[in-house]
Amino acid sequence: MERYVLIGAGSASFTRGLLADLVASRRPCEVRLVDPNPESLRVAEQLAHKMIAQTKAQITIRAHTNRRDALPGATVVICTVGVGGRRAWEQDVFIPRQFGIYMPVGDTVGPGGSSRAVRMIPAMIGIARDVAALAQDALFFNYSNPMAPICQAIHQAVGIPVIGLCHGVLHVQHYLADTLSLPAASLSAQYAGYNHLTWLTEIQSDGVDLMPRLRAYADAQMQVPVTHADQNRFSWELLRHTGAFPAVLDRHVTEFFPQFFRTGAYYGMRLGVDAFSFEGTIAGGDAEFAAMQADAQSSAPLPNRLFARESGEHEQVVEIVTAIRERRSDLYAVNLPNTGQVPDLPQGAIVESPAQMTTGKPTPIPQRPLGHATAGMLASRYAWVNVIVEAALHADRDAFLHALTIDGSVDSLAAVEAMGSALWTHTTGYIDASTNGKG
Numbered sequence: 001m002e003r004y005v006l007i008g009a010g011s012a013s014f015t016r017g018l019l020a021d022l023v024a025s026r027r028p029c030e031v032r033l034v035d036p037n038p039e040s041l042r043v044a045e046q047l048a049h050k051m052i053a054q055t056k057a058q059i060t061i062r063a064h065t066n067r068r069d070a071l072p073g074a075t076v077v078i079c080t081v082g083v084g085g086r087r088a089w090e091q092d093v094f095i096p097r098q099f100g101i102y103m104p105v106g107d108t109v110g111p112g113g114s115s116r117a118v119r120m121i122p123a124m125i126g127i128a129r130d131v132a133a134l135a136q137d138a139l140f141f142n143y144s145n146p147m148a149p150i151c152q153a154i155h156q157a158v159g160i161p162v163i164g165l166c167h168g169v170l171h172v173q174h175y176l177a178d179t180l181s182l183p184a185a186s187l188s189a190q191y192a193g194y195n196h197l198t199w200l201t202e203i204q205s206d207g208v209d210l211m212p213r214l215r216a217y218a219d220a221q222m223q224v225p226v227t228h229a230d231q232n233r234f235s236w237e238l239l240r241h242t243g244a245f246p247a248v249l250d251r252h253v254t255e256f257f258p259q260f261f262r263t264g265a266y267y268g269m270r271l272g273v274d275a276f277s278f279e280g281t282i283a284g285g286d287a288e289f290a291a292m293q294a295d296a297q298s299s300a301p302l303p304n305r306l307f308a309r310e311s312g313e314h315e316q317v318v319e320i321v322t323a324i325r326e327r328r329s330d331l332y333a334v335n336l337p338n339t340g341q342v343p344d345l346p347q348g349a350i351v352e353s354p355a356q357m358t359t360g361k362p363t364p365i366p367q368r369p370l371g372h373a374t375a376g377m378l379a380s381r382y383a384w385v386n387v388i389v390e391a392a393l394h395a396d397r398d399a400f401l402h403a404l405t406i407d408g409s410v411d412s413l414a415a416v417e418a419m420g421s422a423l424w425t426h427t428t429g430y431i432d433a434s435t436n437g438k439g
Contacts, residue, residue, distance in 0.1 A: 002029045002321065005074040005135070007067050007127060008081035009033035010040025013288055014143070018078070019051050019059070020307050021318040028058035032070040041065060043289075046296035047306075054302055067127065071134035076321055079127060080143040083119045084430040086282050091426045092116050093278050099419045101409050102264025103255055104276035107145040108196045109381065110255045110409045111423060114388055117149040118400060119427040121392035124150050128158040139324065141165055141317060147195035147335050148350040148381075153389045155337060155350075163362055164335025164350065166195055167315050168248030175249065176203060180213055192342040192353040192367045194381050195335050196252040199244040199374045201367075214239060226267040231275050233267055234260075242373045251276040256381065258409040323357040331355070334362045341366050344375040349382045380406055395431075397424055 004022075009015050015033065022029060033048065035041040045063040052059050064070040071077065082089065092112035093103050106112025124144065131140050140162045144150055151164045169191055177184040182205050190202040203210045218236040226233045232250045234257075239245045246253045254261055254271060261271060269275035295302055316332060323330050331354040338351045341364035345351050355362035369375070384406045391399035401420045410416045 002027070002075050003032065003073055004029060004076045004078065005032045005034060005067070005070045005138075007034045007070075007077065007079045008144070009044045009063075010035035010037050011044075011080050011082075013292075014080045015044045016047060016051075016292060016306060017315065018317065019048055021315070022059055023051060023055050023057045023307060025318055025322070026057075030060040030062065032062045032064060032074070034064050034067045034070050036065050038065060040289075043293045043296050047292055047302075050296060050302050051306065055307065068130055068134060071130055071138075074135040074138045076141070077131050077135055077138045078141045078143065078317060079124065081120075081123065081127075082144065083123045086285050088119065088427070088430050089116070090282060092423070093272065095422050095426060096409070096419060097272075098422075099410070099415055100263050101258075101419075102261075102270055102272045104251050104272040104278055105255060105281075106272075106278070108252060108255065109146070109384070110258065110407060111404060111419060113146045113255075114384075114391075114400065114403050114407060115423045115427040117146050117388045118392045118424075119430045120144060120146070120150055121153045121389065122431050125153060125157050125393070128154045128160060128162065132158055132160045136160070139163065139321060141320075145195075147352075149385050149388050149392070151335055151350045152337075152385055153393060156389065157393055161361075163320075164195065164352075165317060165320070166248075166333070166335070166352070168196060168252070169198055169200075169333035169352065170316065172200065172245070172247040172249060173203075176200075176210070176214065176245065177205075179217060180205075180210065182210075190354075190367050191247065191333070192345070192351060192370055193246075193374070194378050195350075195352045196248055197256045197378065197381070198247045198333070198352045199242070199370055200247060201244045201370065201374075203245070211243070214245065226269075231267075231269075242371075242377075244370070244374050256377070258407070262411070320357070320362075324360060324362070327358050327360055329356045329358050331365065332357075332362070334364070336362060336364055339364070342370065343367075344369040344371070345378065346382050349385070380408065395428070400424055 033044050048061045092115045093106040096111040103110050103112050142162050142164050147164045151162050154162045173187050174184045177187050186205045188204050189200045191198050191200045193199045218239045221236045234250045235246050264271040266275045272278040334355045335350050335352045338349050341353050342351045354365045388403040404416050404420050
């Protein structure tokens, strides 16, 4: 029987989604919920008990504020933590706005990604060391952002295997299938890159090459005004420019190209404001947690929507665990150190690419070279990862400022110093704080 430990169980949606997937799997298991915030943990625990009672699922729930109490005997450890929660995340984005830098997400690259990395990595290193000491045989999954710096820091400082997961590539394959009115299950792809900028280089449907149709669609899109209904113009432009389609669409992809979006200008809109509203994301997370709390504490039965399998970060982890145990050849997007699966990205760098589970662990499938254009667009990002990991592991303010310089979002060294000082003060204030659910 699997014994899952979910660290960051106070997350507004992940816990509910994982439990819905476990209920649907009809497999007996134990789930140990971990969150240092007693209020968030209590909500997650109440909701979990109601879901299990209502479905009569063979799932045992335990709750812990101290992860060391939960880890012994674990077979699967899943991290979905966000140090400081949404309140800290807000400042990752709002402080750069004071310097004219607008980000729609701010959790992967850019000044927000740098700030978040320095705050997240020490906490994740602590978790990884506890996993190594107390659950060394467990499968260890990370969902927290920024993905590449966190996973690289764990490999570098602790030396245990960690599997980085994100549903972005799957989401984009569904998006492309919908665009071409094709069944999502018919699509297959080759892809490789950096989490939130992963390049789909070949896309087929039942063996038929879809790239000509996608390029024709991209050409047609250039003749249509951008609307709020489909704000992915830049991703389609990149397909025309490079011959590959980027995951995971403009909300994340634009942050990798700050040179094209100075002051946040985005096709007549502003990133993070009227295009991919950051405030809307935060408000949505707050509202989702409040709804989860209301459902957990209500005496009424839970609505059916809480048990529905839906898109979200949680959506493949139960399937992946099953595939690993049963040594299946099914393919999943994973973030792992590059051992040659992507020949023109740096060895040892954390890359996102397909893997199968036939060996009882994720085994990357070799991909063709990305090519000079797409691989070159990632070169500075991997340099940034090395520097921001150094800044986080050694509490090195100078390295943090160097990372902001490499990132390319800031337009002067004076701004690097001023904004960097504000972000450093903000984010290092959370380093000794508890880890809360990521959102």
